Amino acid sequence: MQGTDAGKKGGGRRGKRMPRAERERQMMEAAVATFGRRGYRAASMDEIAELAGVSKPLVYLYLNSKEDLFTACIRSEAAALVEAVRSGITPGEPADQQLWAGLLAFFTHTAERPDGWAVLHSQARTHGEPFAREVAVMRAEIVAFVTLLIAEAAREAHSDPTLPEGEVAPLAEALVGAAEALAVWANATEGVTARDAATTLMNFAWSGLANLMHGKPWSPPK
Incomplete structure (x- = not known):
């Protein structure tokens, strides 16, 4: 499943430096899995960051806002x-x-x-x-x-x-x-x-x- 894959990849790479495009893809996969299963309103940036294996401020830095x-x-x-x-x-x-x-x-x-x-x-x-x-x-x-x-x-x-x-x-x-x-x-x-x-x-x-x-x-x- 998408979310499971994103979680495994994110959890295994926490704290490691990687190209911006790859990190964005990782966050996007986590976001799609969270939005798809939880819904837009129920999904939180904390959940997405956790699934992607990054900090919430980093998600905001790369992608600005939940919207x-x-x-x-x-x-x-x-x-x-x-x-x-x-x-x-x-x-x-x-x-x-x-x-x-x-x-x-x-x-x-x-x-x-x-x-x-x-x-x-x-x-x-x-x-x-x-x-x-x-x-x-x-x-x-x-x-x-x-x-x-x-x-x-x-x-x-x-x-x-x-x-x-x-x-x-x-x-x-x-x-x-x-x-x-x-x-x-x-x-x-x-x-x-x-x-x-x-x-x-x-x-x-x-x-x-x-x-x-x-x-x-x-x-x-x-």
Whole structure:
């Protein structure tokens, strides 16, 4: 777990000199673990300093305040999640394979960093506009990426290179929202793997997307 690793590293290096970047990373890992498990309001700088194996004044020296530290955690975790999704996809692959790879990368990352996912999905969204805005920027980037992926697939299916992205943007919003909810469930459910979660969402979403792309949308009864 993140917090355990940070505690071991911090406890083993207390008092030793190390590069600033490494010490900051150590403190950030401790902060993510504490915020993710305790929540923003309940977490204390004393806890974070203890887990990181440094003094509380040093945490303030490096990261100014609890608010600045939490913001730094949001930005770091958001950047890591976006990078994981982007790097998991190979351009040029069929649309379903790209979507599968992106979902698998997403669920793998959120499973490997449950505290970071809790910071992004649960804590940042419920503790004020500045924090929620940071997450909204990350989410908008992922939605735009998924929108582009679905739009390219739809253009190929319809042989229409001019198909506007606006027509598939709602699908991307729905898909990202479903992935977020499923990640929370998967992390809380014993025995559910990242592959299980990605497969579930592909089975739920892809058949509908494929039908829509081939001009066979479902319509409500008249």
